[in-house]
Amino acid sequence: MDDAGFDRYSRQLLFAGIGPLGQQKLQDAHVTIVGCGALGSFQAAALARAGIGNIRIVDRDYVELGNLQRQWLFDEADAAGALPKAVAARRQIARINSSINVDAAIADLTAANATELLEGAQLVLDGTDNFETRYLLNDYCVRAGTPWIYGGAVGSYGIVMPVLPGRTACFACVYPEPPSGAQPTCETAGILGTATALVAALQVSAAMKWIVSGEAPAGIATVDVWSGEIRRIAQPPPDPDCRACGRREFTWLESRRRTPISMCGRDAVQIHELSRPIDLEDLAARLRPLGDVRRNEFALRFETPPWVLTVFADGRVIVKGTIDIGVARSLYSRYIGG
Ligand SMILES: [Zn+2]
Numbered sequence: 001m002d003d004a005g006f007d008r009y010s011r012q013l014l015f016a017g018i019g020p021l022g023q024q025k026l027q028d029a030h031v032t033i034v035g036c037g038a039l040g041s042f043q044a045a046a047l048a049r050a051g052i053g054n055i056r057i058v059d060r061d062y063v064e065l066g067n068l069q070r071q072w073l074f075d076e077a078d079a080a081g082a083l084p085k086a087v088a089a090r091r092q093i094a095r096i097n098s099s100i101n102v103d104a105a106i107a108d109l110t111a112a113n114a115t116e117l118l119e120g121a122q123l124v125l126d127g128t129d130n131f132e133t134r135y136l137l138n139d140y141c142v143r144a145g146t147p148w149i150y151g152g153a154v155g156s157y158g159i160v161m162p163v164l165p166g167r168t169a170c171f172a173c174v175y176p177e178p179p180s181g182a183q184p185t186c187e188t189a190g191i192l193g194t195a196t197a198l199v200a201a202l203q204v205s206a207a208m209k210w211i212v213s214g215e216a217p218a219g220i221a222t223v224d225v226w227s228g229e230i231r232r233i234a235q236p237p238p239d240p241d242c243r244a245c246g247r248r249e250f251t252w253l254e255s256r257r258r259t260p261i262s263m264c265g266r267d268a269v270q271i272h273e274l275s276r277p278i279d280l281e282d283l284a285a286r287l288r289p290l291g292d293v294r295r296n297e298f299a300l301r302f303e304t305p306p307w308v309l310t311v312f313a314d315g316r317v318i319v320k321g322t323i324d325i326g327v328a329r330s331l332y333s334r335y336i337g338g
Pocket residue numbers: 169170171172173174238239242243244245246
């Protein structure tokens with residue numbers, strides 16, 4: 001480590017759990033963040049400040065004004081430009097720590113691209129907001145033997161659980177099925193930026209500890225920033241009957257089906273059935289007579305009130321203004337075709 005490194009990380013080097021050897025491990029580490037919203041943007045900033053040498057950020061969405069209350073890395077200019085979150089995060093991180101490598105992938109994690117996006121990660125941080133992506137992430141990580149740190153938050157409440165394949169229960173051991181019935185979501189229950197920050201801080205701390213020592217804090221942490229209650233409950237051992245880590249049936253990785261999904265807290269639906277590159281320039285020319293079209297180098301935004309369609313170059317579209325998948329599908333075929 002050079003003098004600038006000693007200077008930059010001096011307080012972390014003094015911390016007995018890390019020290020110069022630990023710092024070197026952090027510098028050599030490769031961590032992938034899946035989902036760069038409230039959890040992921042805090043994780044990205046914290047990892048960058050701590051000097052994690054290689055960070056990959058995977059996110060499918062773009063920055064909006066309503067994100068700024070809890071998504072620590074982004075600012076008003078990012079929202080005004082509707083920048084993809086992965087790109088906005090990479091830009092901000094370059095200002096925080098220019099000595100690390102940051103790779104931004106504007107993509108939705110699916111069975112088809114999971115290996116490409118997650119390969120090479122020493123550890124994965126969960127910044128997603130839905131069970132489906134977490135099952136997929138769990139399947140990939142259990143199969144590959146890659147640790148990942150689950151985190152979730154809604155309202156003032158949050159939960160963190162490290163998944164160390166072969167050592168701890170996996171996500172599917174603890175949640176064999178997605179929760180049934182209506183669950184509180186950030187759409188219905190709101191969410192505090194401090195709850196997501198606390199969850200993300202616990203996730204990043206667990207990641208750093210694992211990178212440095214091969215250990216992670218044991219157990220499942222639950223926190224409530226409003227009541228002030230913080231608990232740690234025992235994490236069960238791996239369940240021999242678990243579909244994923246016991247029977248090794250990685251059904252989420254084998255599914256090639258891409259279903260439209262409504263996005264938590266966004267009044268929006270994502271459609272990504274048409275997995276082919278789209279010529280955004282060509283599409284812009286076609287849509288201009290029909291409504292307001294704006295473009296940046298990553299996406300096209302087409303406004304036809306009350307809806308806004310954001311089209312990415314990989315063929316994905318986010319339809320804002322509805323949570324009805326049928327409506328979104330019909331707008332998709334009307335304006336994008338396919
Ligand atoms: Zn399991």
